[in-house]
Structure formats: C-alpha cells, structure tokens
Amino acid sequence: MTTVDLPLTAKDFKSDQEVRWCPGCGDYIVLNTVQAFLPKLGLRPENIVFVSGIGCSSRFPYYLNTYGMHSIHGRAPAIATGLAVSRPDLSVWVVTGDGDALSIGGNHLIHALRRNVNIKILLFNNRIYGLTKGQYSPTSEPGKITKSTPAGSLDTPFNPLSLAIGAEASFVARALDSDKAGLTEVLTAAAKHRGSALIEIYQNCPVFNDGAFDGLKGSDRIIPLRAGEPITFGGLRVVSSGFAGLAVSDAGEPVVHDPSIEDTSYAFALTRLGDQRLSRVPTGIFRQVDRPTYDDEARAQVDRARSGQSPSLQAVLTGKDT
Ligand code: SF4
Numbered sequence: 359m360t361t362v363d364l365p366l367t368a369k370d371f372k373s374d375q376e377v378r379w380c381p382g383c384g385d386y387i388v389l390n391t392v393q394a395f396l397p398k399l400g401l402r403p404e405n406i407v408f409v410s411g412i413g414c415s416s417r418f419p420y421y422l423n424t425y426g427m428h429s430i431h432g433r434a435p436a437i438a439t440g441l442a443v444s445r446p447d448l449s450v451w452v453v454t455g456d457g458d459a460l461s462i463g464g465n466h467l468i469h470a471l472r473r474n475v476n477i478k479i480l481l482f483n484n485r486i487y488g489l490t491k492g493q494y495s496p497t498s499e500p501g502k503i504t505k506s507t508p509a510g511s512l513d514t515p516f517n518p519l520s521l522a523i524g525a526e527a528s529f530v531a532r533a534l535d536s537d538k539a540g541l542t543e544v545l546t547a548a549a550k551h552r553g554s555a556l557i558e559i560y561q562n563c564p565v566f567n568d569g570a571f572d573g574l575k576g577s578d579r580i581i582p583l584r585a586g587e588p589i590t591f592g593g594l595r596v597v598s599s600g601f602a603g604l605a606v607s608d609a610g611e612p613v614v615h616d617p618s619i620e621d622t623s624y625a626f627a628l629t630r631l632g633d634q635r636l637s638r639v640p641t642g643i644f645r646q647v648d649r650p651t652y653d654d655e656a657r658a659q660v661d662r663a664r665s666g667q668s669p670s671l672q673a674v675l676t677g678k679d680t
C-alpha cells in the first residue's frame with residue numbers, strides 16, 4: 359500500500375494492480391463507484407480494510423490502495439469480525455459473492471449479522487458461480503440451466519435480504535451495479551451505520567449469466583425506497599395489506615417508507631415484494647435500526663474483567679465468591 363496525503367481522491371484509492379475481470383463485467387462499475395466513494399469516509403487508506411473470500415468479486419482488495427485480505431472461501435465475515443473487535447479504529451468491509459456468502463459461507467454470514475458486528479458486507483449477486491465457470495448458485499432461479507444443472511436447477515433460491523432480516527440484521531440494502539448514485543447512497547449510509555450492514559448488489563456476469571438484470575434497467579419494475587416518502591413506482595403503489603403485510607396496488611394509500619421500524623416484519627415484507635423472476639425489485643435501504651454491536655459489547659466485557667468488576671472463573675465454576 360502506498361501512503362498518500364490528505365485530502366484524498368478516487369485516484370488515491372486505486373492500486374497499481376492490473377484489474378483482471380472479463381470485459382464488461384459489472385465488477386468494474388462497482389469498483390469505480392467504491393473508489394470514488396472512499397474519500398468521503400474521511401479516513402486515511404491505512405485505516406480502511408477490505409476482506410474478501412473466494413470468487414470473482416473477491417479479487418476486490420487487490421485493486422484498492424487500502425489494507426486488505428483475499429482470504430478463505432466463505433470465511434471473510436469471521437476474519438473481519440476478529441479485526442473489528444480488536445481494532446475499533448478501522449473501517450472494516452467484506453466483499454463476497456452469492457456462492458461465497460450464501461453457500462460456502464452461509465453460516466458465517468448469518469452469525470455476523472445476528473451479532474451485529476461493526477462490518478459492512480458487499481454481496482455481489484450475479485446468480486451464478488463465475489470464477490469456476492458457470493455453475494448454478496444459491497441465488498440462481500429455479501429451472502436455471504448451467505453446467506452443473508443441465509436439466510435445470512431444482513433448488514429454491516435464497517432471497518439474501520429476507521435471510522439477512524431473519525438473522526436480525528440491523529442494516530439491509532440493495533443496489534444495482536449500474537446505478538452509481540443509488541450504490542453511493544447506500545454505501546454512505548452503511549458507512550455511518552454502527553453495526554453490521556449488508557448491501558446486496560445485483561451484478562451482471564456477461565460471460566456466464568449475461569443480462570440477468572437487464573429487465574430492471576431504466577424500467578418501472580424498480581421500487582425505490584426513500585425514507586419518509588410514499589413507496590410508489592410506475593403508476594403503482596405499495597399499500598398495507600393487513601397484519602404487517604405489503605402489496606402492490608393501483609389504488610389505496612401508499613405506505614410511507616420507514617427503515618427504522620424495529621419490528622422485522624415490515625422490512626421482511628418489503629423484501630418479499632420482489633420475486634425470482636425479478637418482475638419487480640425494491641432498491642435502497644430496507645432496514646436501518648440501532649442496537650448494540652458485538653464488538654462494543656465484547657470490549658466492554660474485557661474492560662470489566664480487567665478492572666475486576668466481573669466474577670472470576672473460579673467463582674463462576676464453584677458458585678462462590680473468592
Ligand atoms: Fe465477471 Fe463473470 Fe467474468 Fe467473473 S466470470 S469476472 S463475474 S464476467
């Protein structure tokens with residue numbers, strides 16, 4: 359990593375490594391957006407860390423002039439957790455894909471989210487395994503024909519945002535690779551959020567799953583979520599449909615979006631407005647609530663133990679004060 363003087367620009371966050379993704383890959387746009395966003399953190403590059411797992415998107419740390427680690431398949435959240443707990447002065451980010459995060463690393467992802475570790479997770483969802491040349495992934499749609507499912511996938515895919523909210527994630531958002539403004543907006547909010555943030559990024563893989571998100575470009579299938587504003591799109595509106603339910607309608611009072619609602623039912627219902635065929639997709643921040651972070655609580659426990667305020671291990675084992 360080269361050191362640079364403040365104030366910083368996007369150029370200061372570009373490394374000297376040759377970027378090796380296929381021509382036209384959506385990862386390029388996301389990389390450019392992240393490099394343009396990083397100066398807004400107001401941090402020096404040496405106070406920012408990107409940890410990745412395995413996959414095409416996991417090459418990300420090579421291309422940033424920050425600290426970084428291209429780690430173990432699916433285990434980036436575990437490594438990032440250790441870093442966040444031991445180094446509260448760092449801004450810790452995870453870069454992962456749909457296979458890395460939801461298959462090999464599914465367990466690590468959900469536990470990082472439920473613990474509310476202060477890490478920001480960018481989940482590049484291209485609905486395919488790209489690096490290993492085109493096998494179906496945990497987000498591939500039913501019937502998907504790939505090299506590993508020549509007769510069509512039989513699996514029900516994950517909805518990553520429903521999964522995250524089921525794991526009590528305190529910040530959940532979605533953006534498109536091609537929407538620089540929308541992605542920058544959620545990156546900025548995620549960076550300010552204290553706790554785990556999951557951002558799903560729909561990312562085109564022109565080689566093995568080309569055009570998976572083409573139907574969303576410039577279309578009225580996008581349901582934009584903006585805090586404090588009625589949820590409307592393409593002449594339709596999102597309305598309340600009974601107990602914590604939401605529906606799309608051409609009549610009725612639109613729901614005013616409030617990502618700070620504590621009850622997970624509302625944000626969960628928002629994630630269910632989309633479907634596997636991507637006939638409509640909400641984007642923006644679904645949920646953003648405050649709750650204690652694992653790293654703050656863990657450090658407080660250590661401080662209490664050091665200052666003698668915690669019971670000794672012997673007292674716990676014997677049930678007696680020593
Ligand atoms: Fe991008 Fe797909 Fe190539 Fe991987 S295989 S670099 S995701 S285009």
Ligand code: MG
Nearest residue numbers: 455456484486
């Ligand atoms: Mg993938």
